[in-house]
Structure formats: C-alpha cells, structure tokens
Amino acid sequence: MPLIVATALFIENMDATAISTSLPQIAADLGVAPVALKLALTTYMLALAVFIPVSGWVADRFGARPTFMAAIGVFLLGSLACAASGSLAELVAARFVQGMGGAMMVPVGRLVLLRSVPKAELVRALSWLTIPALLGPMLGPVLGGFITTYSHWRFIFLINIPMGLLGIWLAWRHIPLLRSAVGPLDWRGFALSSLGLALTIFGFASVGRQLVSTPLALGCALLGLVALALYALHARRHPHPLLRLDLFRLSTFRNGVIGGSLFRIGIGATPFLLPLMLQLGFGLNPLESGLITFTSAAGAMFMKTVAPAILRRFGFRRVLVINALIASALLCGFGLFRADTPYPLMIGVLLVSGCFRSLQFTSLNAIVYADIEPERMSQASSLAAMAQQASLALGITIGGYALSMASAATGDPMGTVTNFGFAFLTVGLISASSVLAMLRLAPEAGAEMSGRARQGEEMTEPKPVGRPGT
Secondary structure (H helix, E strand, O other): HHHHHHHHHHHHHHHHHHHHOOOHHHHHHHOOOHHHHHHHHHHHHHHHEEEEEEEHHHEEEEEEEHHEEEEEEEEHHHHHHHHHOOOOHHHHHHHHHHHHHHHHHHHHHHHHHHHHOOOHHHHHHHHHHHHHHHHHHHHHHHHHHHHHHOOOOHHHHHOOHHHHHHHHHHHHHHHHOOOOOOOOHHHHHHHHHHHHHHHHHHHHHHHOOOOOOOHHHHHHHHHHHHHHHHHHHHHHOOOOOOOOOOHHHHHHHHHHOOOOOOOOHHHHHHHHHHHHHHHHOOOHHHHHHHHHHHHHHHHHHHHHHHHHHHHHHHHHHHHHHHHHHHHHHHHHHHHHHHOOOHHHHHHHHHHHHHHHHHHHHHOOOOOOOOOOHHHHHHHHHHHHHHHHHHHHHHHHHHHHHHHHHHHHHHHHOOOOOOHHHHHHHHHHHHHHHHHHHOOOOOOOOOHHHHHHHHHHHHHOOOOOOOOOOO
C-alpha cells in the first residue's frame, strides 16, 4: 500500500521538479519573463490548498479507493492540458486542474496510511512511503532538462501519464474502500476557506505581473484575508466545520504546523530560485542544471532510511530545533554559489542540504499527529496539508519578490548572480525563524512516535524477582 500511494507522490514530485528546470525555456516560448512563471507554480499549490480541506470529507463519503483513482485521473487530464497550453493564462488554468487532482491524490493516500498504521510505526511508515516518491525529484530535473535541451518542454507533462495509469490500476486492485460515516459538508466553510486562500495567494503572487493589474491583485489579496477572517468566525459557531481550528489547541499540532509552515516558506522557494540561478546566472543549459539540482533529492532519499533512528536517539524537539538551523544555513549558502564554484563543491552542498531538509520534513510530518485521536485524523490531515501547500506557494512568491527587489536595488538585470544571493538569504532567514515555534514543544513531545517512550519503559522496567529457593 505505501508503494501505491508513493506512485501518486512520484508523478506529482517529478512533474514539479521537471517544470522548475525548464522555466527559462517555457518563459521564452510563451513570451513572458521567467519570474512571471512563479504564477504557474503557485497556482498549482493554490489549487492544492483550496481543495485539500475537502479531501478528507470526500474520502469518508465516497471511499478512499474511488477518490484516489479519480484524483489521479484529474491530475493526468491537467497534465495533457498543460502540454497543449499556448499562453501563460492557459498554463496557469491547466496547472489549477492538475492541482485539483493532486489535492485529493496525495492527502487521501496519506490518510489511508494514517488510519492503518499504529502511531509507534508511523515515522517508519512515512519514511518508507516517501523513498519511492523521492525518485520523482531525482529523475525530474535530469529528465526535464534532457527533454527541454534536446526536444520540447511540452513533452515534460506527458512523462507521468504511464505511471499515473499504473497507479489507477494498482489502486483499483489493492486500496481498501475505507468509507466512514460523515455528516453533511460544511459548504459555507468550504466557500469561505477556498475563496480566502485562492484570492490571498493569487493576489500576492500577481502583484506587478502582466496577468492582472497591481491594484486588482492587491484587492484580491485583501478580499482573501477578509474571507479567511470570516471563516475563523464561522468555524467557532459551526458544530462540524470543514477545518477544525480547535486542533491548534494541541501544542504538538499547533507548533508543528506553524513551525513547519515557516520552514517550508524557505524550502518552497528553492525549486524556483535554484534552476533560474544556474541557467540565467551561470549560463548552464537545462540538462546541466538538472544534473546538479537532482543531488538534493538523492540526499533526501538517504536520510529517509536513518530518520527513525535519529528521532529515537535524540527526540523530536531537539532534532527539529538544531536541524532547522543547519538546513536554513545551508539554504542561505546557496546564494554564495558563483559561476566558477567547483561543481563537486556545489553538488556536495546540495547533497548535504537534501539530507537535513529531508530529516526536517519527516519530523514535521510526524509530530503534528502525535496527539491526534484516530477519529480526528481526517481533519488533522486536511488542515496540516492545506497549511503545507499554502506555505510552499508563499515561499515561491516571496522568493520571486526578493529577486525583483534585489534587482531594483542593485540596478542589475534580474538574472545577475548577486540578486540570487539576496533572495536565498531572505528565504533562509524565514526558514530559520521556525525554531521559535519548535522551542515551544515539550521535551518529551512525540515520544511514542519516535520510540523513546518504549526505550524509557525498557530501561525502567523492574527485573522479575524469583521466589525463595528458586
């Protein structure tokens, strides 16, 4: 079952990383600036954030198997539409369709595991789930770079069709139905939350871009913030709100989501900034860029195999605090790369960065569920996944603005290497600020999930005392 769910993660991750490698060529073909394509990236994550909250209800109402299969089908239809896009607006709309499928695809698959795996085994299950899925980020940059260099970028969107069809067949054969009793959908809450997220993210991402005027973009962002505030009021009065904000009363969930969102803002900007720096700043072609950036995913894959042992040895709180600082420092270090930086050094930094980033993601993905009861897993999964995608979209937006501000301040063209240094420093400091939330975790937070609770029981368990004469 983890391998079947990993099929969905594979096509989603490979698609995203392959596109990132080809941004300059896509921009040139569509007649827009490369930084404008952040709309195509953020729109996908925007769709994820909008439809993820309802994914848990749909899976409970119609069953995990048909929901998972339909989600992959919608994702593949969006991929075909992306390949046929002839303008930025068409590409943005097609990416939104892809995001609708992805919103149901990955969260529903993860929900199947959350309901099937004991908490004590959850860290290991999540680690093994993502190992096959990390083949996507490893193959994506190289395959996307190869296709763009020697063929056409449109074929990038077609490479996940065979794997997606395989995932549909495997889900039909092996994914359980897993239907649950569920009340009526909170339509008002869905409208307010989806409209709020969509307008806020789209508005901030569109400021200064040719798709919409700046006043209209700012107006969208303001209306989105108002809708989110109205949803918060609605959720307090509704008996069964779409997103249960009272989950934030749990320290592990609250600090895991807030700290994780801050960390992902910085990391989310990397797939956008790094390929642009390598191609616009260093003059590499897409294939050369992909051969460098894929090493980060290789480091992440290695770390997944040892993450459970590290958490069992040091605990969630210590790992999340120290590891966040190391990963953020390495992220800032990307901005020190220059065209004459030796490739082995560059690849080594990316490899090590992938290890620490992967350890942080594994820890964050587990700690938010440490104190969640099984009957509330669906709600918690939807809310945490929504926050995750919104923060990744915000990271791309902030990275793009940091790059534009640096260009305006220095007077140099956007692709100048020094501008990328400022952008990486900005997003790296935001990631480092996640430590403030991690420090609020209790020292023993997540002890059952990491295995430290079992260790303590074994160490303190009294030895049996024999009866006299035995």
